Amino acid sequence: MQTNPLLEATIRVLDRLVAFDTTSHLSNLTCIEYIEYYLQSLGVPATRIYNNDNTKASLVATIGPRKAGGVVLSGHTDVVPVKGQPWSTDPFALSPNADGSKLHGRGTCDMKGFIACVLAMVPYMKMKAQAPFHLAFSYDEEVGCLAAPAIADFLGQQTWKPSLVVIGEPTEMQVIDAHKSCYSFNTVINGLEGHSSKPHLGVNAVMIAADMIHMLNLMATEFRQPAKSNSRFDPPYTSIHVGKIQGGTARNIIPNQCEFVWEIRGLPGQDIDTIIKRVEARSEELLHHMRQIAPNASIKTTQLTYVPGLRPDVEGAHHSCVMHSANKNTASAVSFATEAGFFQNQGFTTLVCGPGNIEQAHKANEYVTREQLALCLQFIERLVTTYK
Numbered sequence: 105m106q107t108n109p110l111l112e113a114t115i116r117v118l119d120r121l122v123a124f125d126t127t128s129h130l131s132n133l134t135c136i137e138y139i140e141y142y143l144q145s146l147g148v149p150a151t152r153i154y155n156n157d158n159t160k161a162s163l164v165a166t167i168g169p170r171k172a173g174g175v176v177l178s179g180h181t182d183v184v185p186v187k188g189q190p191w192s193t194d195p196f197a198l199s200p201n202a203d204g205s206k207l208h209g210r211g212t213c214d215m216k217g218f219i220a221c222v223l224a225m226v227p228y229m230k231m232k233a234q235a236p237f238h239l240a241f242s243y244d245e246e247v248g249c250l251a252a253p254a255i256a257d258f259l260g261q262q263t264w265k266p267s268l269v270v271i272g273e274p275t276e277m278q279v280i281d282a283h284k285s286c287y288s289f290n291t292v293i294n295g296l297e298g299h300s301s302k303p304h305l306g307v308n309a310v311m312i313a314a315d316m317i318h319m320l321n322l323m324a325t326e327f328r329q330p331a332k333s334n335s336r337f338d339p340p341y342t343s344i345h346v347g348k349i350q351g352g353t354a355r356n357i358i359p360n361q362c363e364f365v366w367e368i369r370g371l372p373g374q375d376i377d378t379i380i381k382r383v384e385a386r387s388e389e390l391l392h393h394m395r396q397i398a399p400n401a402s403i404k405t406t407q408l409t410y411v412p413g414l415r416p417d418v419e420g421a422h423h424s425c426v427m428h429s430a431n432k433n434t435a436s437a438v439s440f441a442t443e444a445g446f447f448q449n450q451g452f453t454t455l456v457c458g459p460g461n462i463e464q465a466h467k468a469n470e471y472v473t474r475e476q477l478a479l480c481l482q483f484i485e486r487l488v489t490t491y492k
């Protein structure tokens with residue numbers, strides 16, 4: 105195997121990053137501390153942006169002078185849980201396969217591999233960059249992109265506001281310039297308990313939930329019909345999905361509570377408000393009937409998360425520089441959501457490009473290949489030398 109000192113440095117950093125269990129429900133501070141210390145040793149100061157209870161932080165650092173028009177390389181430090189997954193190695197220890205071509209470990213693909221590449225390239229950025237390079241590492245991406253809005257706000261308000269943001273989510277180093285939005289909701293139905301032999305005296309929360317889910321299903325079918333065959337999205341339509349439902353206690357008891365969690369993944373430009381209004385209108389209708397039997401009955405839908413979509417913007421400043429650096433002629437679209445939309449909404453040209461395949465993310469034995477990391481290093485190198 106050829107030795108590539110930069111790649112070896114990247115793997116050493118990745119080894120450290122993987123060892124921090126940064127599953128979203130845990131603090132990421134020890135990982136942030138390590139990155140801070142690493143940057144400090146290279147003379148790069150960094151700023152923490154804390155969450156409300158100071159248990160997690162994002163990190164923003166600048167290489168070069170703080171002047172307007174720079175690049176942001178962005179990634180999330182949190183990872184999805186390993187619980188219940190059949191890992192054959194320790195998920196929090198970087199484990200190469202027999203020939204060393206694949207590096208296994210939680211977060212290797214999604215997306216500590218990218219962060220490791222970025223960190224390994226810092227000395228090169230210090231030497232060669234002609235514009236400021238900013239690093240932005242977030243937390244809680246996997247549970248609804250909770251930290252990205254504050255980072256995007258912070259960067260957007262600076263006198264040294266950057267121009268371009270590259271999010272290194274696993275795209276196999278394809279450039280992604282469009283993705284769907286993702287809205288998630290929790291609907292809780294409170295009815296009235298009773299003996300199942302007298303259904304007319306109770307309000308069956310499970311059956312009310314079934315009515316609402318049926319309605320969501322009909323809307324999902326509606327969006328599927330006029331799907332454009334030339335769309336770059338797979339699937340080429342806005343999708344609606346119910347992922348979890350819970351309710352009832354026994355066969356012969358009218359259930360008084362039921363709740364379900366659902367989502368909408370919208371094509372860029374999809375009018376989400378109209379979908380929500382239709383759900384609300386159906387809730388009102390159902391509630392009217394429920395309250396004739398149970399005055400305290402309720403249906404409450406709460407929005408859990410919102411991740412904006414990424415709109416294609418080929419005219420965006422530096423779009424061509426990213427394409428050139430990634431050695432690509434065309435940009436693609438994906439159906440999974442990223443933090444990109446938050447940055448785009450602050451006026452940054454925003455693209456997604458990073459090592460690893462999304463197919464390997466979130467699974468047991470997650471891995472990134474050495475080849476993908478090497479391609480990412482090349483991409484950053486070209487971006488550093490060509491971005492002005």
Ligand SMILES: [Zn+2]
Binds near residue numbers: 180214215245273274
């Ligand atoms: Zn990710």
